[in-house]
Amino acid sequence: MEELDIHQIYKCMRCGECRFVCPVFDVERWDTFVSRGRMVALRGVLEGKIKPNKRFIEALFSCTTCKECENACSAGVNVVKIIEDSRSHINRLLKEDVEIRDFLMIDVHEKIADNIVNYGNPFGEKGARHSKLDIPENSEAGDVFYFTGCMAAYRTPEIANSTAKLLKSAKINFALSPEEVCCGSVLLRTGRPEEAKKIAMKNIETIKKSGAERVVFTCAGCYRTFKEDYPKLVGDLPFELMHITEFLQKLDIPIKKMEKKVTYHDPCHLGRHVGIYDPPRELIKSTGAELIEMKKTKENSKCCGAGGGVRSAFQELSKEIGKRRVNEAIQTGAEILISACPFCVYHLRECSGGALKVMDISEFLSNCI
Amino acid sequence: MLSDKDLEFFRSVVGEEDVTLDEVDLYVYSFDTTPVEGRPHVVLRPETTEEVSKILKYANENRIPVTPRGAGSGTAGGCVPLKGGIVLDLTKMDKILEIDIPNRVVVTQPGVVHNRLNQELSKYGFYFPPNPGSNKVCTIGAQVAIGGSGSRAVRSGVTRNYVLGLEVVLPNGEVIRTGGKFHKNTIGLDLTHLFIGSEGTLGVITEIILKIIPKPEKVAVVSAPFNDVEDAQRAVERIFASNILPNAIEFLDRDMIAGINAFKPHLNLPDADVILFFEVEGSAEEARRQAEIVARICEEEGAFNVRWSDDDRESKEIWEGRSAAGGSVGRLNPKHSRVYLGAEDVIVPPARVGEMIKGIREISRRVGIEIYTYGHFGEGNIHPGMVIDQSSEEDWKKLEIAVKEIYELALKLGGTLSGEHGMGCTRNEYMERIHGKTAFGIMKAIKQILDPNNIMNPGKLGF
Numbered sequence: 001m002e003e004l005d006i007h008q009i010y011k012c013m014r015c016g017e018c019r020f021v022c023p024v025f026d027v028e029r030w031d032t033f034v035s036r037g038r039m040v041a042l043r044g045v046l047e048g049k050i051k052p053n054k055r056f057i058e059a060l061f062s063c064t065t066c067k068e069c070e071n072a073c074s075a076g077v078n079v080v081k082i083i084e085d086s087r088s089h090i091n092r093l094l095k096e097d098v099e100i101r102d103f104l105m106i107d108v109h110e111k112i113a114d115n116i117v118n119y120g121n122p123f124g125e126k127g128a129r130h131s132k133l134d135i136p137e138n139s140e141a142g143d144v145f146y147f148t149g150c151m152a153a154y155r156t157p158e159i160a161n162s163t164a165k166l167l168k169s170a171k172i173n174f175a176l177s178p179e180e181v182c183c184g185s186v187l188l189r190t191g192r193p194e195e196a197k198k199i200a201m202k203n204i205e206t207i208k209k210s211g212a213e214r215v216v217f218t219c220a221g222c223y224r225t226f227k228e229d230y231p232k233l234v235g236d237l238p239f240e241l242m243h244i245t246e247f248l249q250k251l252d253i254p255i256k257k258m259e260k261k262v263t264y265h266d267p268c269h270l271g272r273h274v275g276i277y278d279p280p281r282e283l284i285k286s287t288g289a290e291l292i293e294m295k296k297t298k299e300n301s302k303c304c305g306a307g308g309g310v311r312s313a314f315q316e317l318s319k320e321i322g323k324r325r326v327n328e329a330i331q332t333g334a335e336i337l338i339s340a341c342p343f344c345v346y347h348l349r350e351c352s353g354g355a356l357k358v359m360d361i362s363e364f365l366s367n368c369i
Numbered sequence: 370m371l372s373d374k375d376l377e378f379f380r381s382v383v384g385e386e387d388v389t390l391d392e393v394d395l396y397v398y399s400f401d402t403t404p405v406e407g408r409p410h411v412v413l414r415p416e417t418t419e420e421v422s423k424i425l426k427y428a429n430e431n432r433i434p435v436t437p438r439g440a441g442s443g444t445a446g447g448c449v450p451l452k453g454g455i456v457l458d459l460t461k462m463d464k465i466l467e468i469d470i471p472n473r474v475v476v477t478q479p480g481v482v483h484n485r486l487n488q489e490l491s492k493y494g495f496y497f498p499p500n501p502g503s504n505k506v507c508t509i510g511a512q513v514a515i516g517g518s519g520s521r522a523v524r525s526g527v528t529r530n531y532v533l534g535l536e537v538v539l540p541n542g543e544v545i546r547t548g549g550k551f552h553k554n555t556i557g558l559d560l561t562h563l564f565i566g567s568e569g570t571l572g573v574i575t576e577i578i579l580k581i582i583p584k585p586e587k588v589a590v591v592s593a594p595f596n597d598v599e600d601a602q603r604a605v606e607r608i609f610a611s612n613i614l615p616n617a618i619e620f621l622d623r624d625m626i627a628g629i630n631a632f633k634p635h636l637n638l639p640d641a642d643v644i645l646f647f648e649v650e651g652s653a654e655e656a657r658r659q660a661e662i663v664a665r666i667c668e669e670e671g672a673f674n675v676r677w678s679d680d681d682r683e684s685k686e687i688w689e690g691r692s693a694a695g696g697s698v699g700r701l702n703p704k705h706s707r708v709y710l711g712a713e714d715v716i717v718p719p720a721r722v723g724e725m726i727k728g729i730r731e732i733s734r735r736v737g738i739e740i741y742t743y744g745h746f747g748e749g750n751i752h753p754g755m756v757i758d759q760s761s762e763e764d765w766k767k768l769e770i771a772v773k774e775i776y777e778l779a780l781k782l783g784g785t786l787s788g789e790h791g792m793g794c795t796r797n798e799y800m801e802r803i804h805g806k807t808a809f810g811i812m813k814a815i816k817q818i819l820d821p822n823n824i825m826n827p828g829k830l831g832f
Contacts, residue, residue: 010706010759011699014402016442016506020484029414029460030394031441037397044396055391072505074696075707076632 004085006046011077012039018069018079023303023321024062024310032059035069035079042086052090057104060086062317064310065189066268066303083308087191108312109190117195120181121150129178132157135164142175144247145212145239147203147226149219150182151342159342162366163218163244169369170251175210183222185269188229190309197233204230207239214240216247218362220270220341221307227274243270244362245279245340255368257288262364263334264291265325265348266301267341280340280361287368292332302328304339306347322351330356338364370453371410375431379413379455382423387414387461398438398456402709403795405446407828409436409456416461418536418544418575425573426542428455428824435540436826437569439480439511442503444709445793447515447568451828457573459510465489466576472550474533475579479510495581498525501789502695510574515791516566520617520648523747525582527789529565536576537564540820550578563815568791569826571819585650588616589660589679592687593667594641598622601643602723604670605746608647611666613659617648618747619691622726624733625741625754629693632700638690639674643726645746646691653679694743698754705739705756710768711795712775715751717784722749728778729753736774738767750788792830800831 018035019025025034032041038059044050065080073079094101115124130153146167152160167174181203184196203226207215217223223243230237264284270276277298284291296302305311305321326348329337336357339345349358380388389395389412399408415421428435434454441448450456463480470493477486483504487496500519501507507517513535518527534548547561548554564571595601605618621629621644630638638644645667649659660677668675678684699707717725726742729751733740741754753775757764776786776799785803786796801809809831816823816832823832 006760007704007706007758013696013699013707013709014400014441015503015696016440017503017696019440020482020505030389031458031460032391032394032397036441040397040400041393044393050392050396053391053393055393059393076697076700 004042004046004082004089008078008082009039009043009046011075012036013075014040015075017072017074021068021072023064023066023068023305023324024317026324027317027320033062035063035073035077038063038083039077042082052093052104054104057090057106060090061106061109061190062310062314063308064268064303064305064321065308067272068300068303071272071299084188084191088193089191091191106190106309106313109309112186112312113190113192113195116182116184116187116199121154122182122186123150123154125154129153129180130160130176133164134161135176140175140177140209141211142173143212143214144172144174145207145210145215146174146176147180147183147207147215147217147222148176149217149222149342151346152218156342156346156360159218159345159360159362162360162362165366165369166248166253166362170248170253172251174216175212177206177210179206179209183219183225184229185221185225186309188225189307193233196229200230200233204234204237212239214242216242216244218244218342218360220267221343224269224273243276243279243340245283246276248283248365249279253365253369255287255365258368260289260336261334262289262291262336262338263294263329263332265294265304265329265337265339265344266298267339267344268301268303268307270340271301272299280338283361283365284338287365292334294328294332296328304344304347305351306343311347318347319351322347326352326356336364370433375433376411378427379411379424382420383413383415387416388412398441398458399449401441401443401446401448403444403446403449403793404708404710405449405451405794407449407451408453409450410453412456412458414458414461418538421457421538421573421575422542422544424455424457425538425540429541429822432822432824434824434827435573437510437514437573439508440482440506442506443511443515443793444713444790445787445795447791447793447826447829448511449794451794454824459508462510462575468493469550470495473552473581474550475581477509477577477579479508479513479574479577481509483507483509483512490581491584494584496584497531497579497581499528499531509577509579513565513577514568514574517789517791519789520619520745522745522750522789523618524614524616529562531580532561532565532577533580534578535561535564535574537572537574539572540822540825544575548578552580566791568793568829570816570829570832571825585656587653587656587679588648588650588684589656589677590684590687591647591649591660591663591667591675591677592644592690593647593664593672593675594639594644595670595672596642597671598643598723598726600671601645601746602720604645604667604672606720607666607670608663611662613649613662615647615659615663615747616650617646618745619646620644620743620746621691621694622730622742624739625694625698625743628698628701628741629690632697633693636690636693644690646688691743694741695754698741698756702756704758706759707754707756708759708768710755711772713752713754714787714790715753715775715779715784716788717749717751717779717782719747719749721782721784722746722751725749725751725779725782725784729775732771732774732778736767736771738764738771740771745788748788749784794829797829797831
């Protein structure tokens, strides 16, 4: 792990402030499964005092990269970057060493990566990108490029359909390209930056071909990846990026008032990672709905448990974290739990077991048109 | 050290999922915040007093060292298992057993996190005042075992002032109870206070009865920058002479101020020799009255840009400057980080705090090491935050020199080496010196009686 910045790891004072906020530690309760423990373990590996083993891999890859610990850390450790860089290095190491590879590699992440490279999506879906959507075959040229992301394209088509309905109601000429592929977020979170770079270049070319000057995203993860990661991978982007909530705030959409009691879950990638908290809330309030905040909200919002490759590799842990967030939502007395990320919505919907209605903000708003 | 029979026994007590022998886990549990390292042979996570008792009885019979651990946020090596053996991770003993408002007590297990306790108590309008800077992390059990405190010690006292009773598992596995829900007693030698500050060397604290008090109606804060620390010292003395007992008197030294401004420029702290932060409390009227007097006296003694407020939001904004100290000392240089090797918690008589601060500055300059100082001005409890390039051997040597010199200065000024963090193992060599041979001999004799096999946290407190 020579390329890891050891001084960043040294910055961890082992004070344990991360224990107070980590959703994984809340469940696991072992010190190895919190940022402090991960920093100690990484340092131990770097200094040759311990060797990576299965426990190390589990600890390193069970971080959802929610960034709550970074906010809490008074020493300013760049936890998310260290975790992603470490994962990248470990993956390289494992590919080079056949003996330990089979024992330690997280197979499902390998499978996901292969699916993205071969089929442009993590699910291995072979059909056309947007074949599950009700959005008619659209011109690939438009003022705005709607990047659906894989979750909305393949698992939550109602979110993409709702988004399209909203854009049309605001008379937005948007492009939708079958050439769109996975944004690469899961590749970056699970330590595969080289593959992510290739994906990034492909997506940028596709968007450029559409002539769009602005890209809107339904998915917080896609948005974060384009905004924060793509510039580091490929340089400055030649178009503006907006999350759908930012975009819709600027538009004149005919909304009919709905008296609903709702609560809102801040996706980590939209909230803590890029600082968007108010647009979704303003949009919700514009419908006349009563927004009841959960106890942990905005910068202190708890992770849904799906991100960072955790949902695929650590299903029980991921579900337990999600259930706790759903319980928090239920305690508000809200009828609907709204979020602004198809992955959060998909996961929280599953974790709710039907106890609470979970919707994406685009679905909620499209019901108000 | 551990046989299959030992491990089988431990699994039978706590269950398979609360035992770990994994090399990576053991490495993680080898540390607190200090560079001191000690690898355990096993980590156990008990949930009940009975489980702790069985483990200690077995460990004692088989001469296996046991190191209790809360959140591992200690700064003196206190929970590092120097002799290996068992680390007893008390994280899962985290129940608040009883909030008894009519008796004004709370009963907790040791793994309850301080901040969470006060969040629960605040629902009843009560709180547990001693507030370590690590209150979001540290556990009540460790706070009691160390005898810690925090910024409110000036008025509200320290942890031991609030401990009414304990349940302790002795090294031989026997369980004793000391004290009770009564708020005072004089019934012989005070065993409750024997265990407070024992840092896990005499047994494992498994239940704590704490006195709690009503939250004040109003808290007001004052920030007062001074161009000379001696002016600040004089201001504090005059404030006490005015019949005002602030809840807290905190400070930031000039290098710390510059550091915070570099890290959080929006705070725009004034360029001063030292900034004092006062907290006063009482009825709304009384808090305001005291804040006004404190502000006036500070101004009369040379403070400039004095701010005060009894508005919650504004008070929080004023206090943010003080809160930004601590861990942030390591943010200022990408290659530097804070290291807790020692001298991070010295305390001197309050009238000598100005001299101590100046002395630390001189050490910093002469030894050539960055030291960012802040702490509890009201009690003379100073936290020099020492920052080095950990990849530099030379920096480590300078750090060791600075630690020793700061200790010597504190002792010379009539102070001692730890106000609230405990002695752990990083200050072992000073134990006999600061207590004297006879007094330290008494401590060792007590240790010998309670723990003749020296299984409990060996290598700590100079034992």
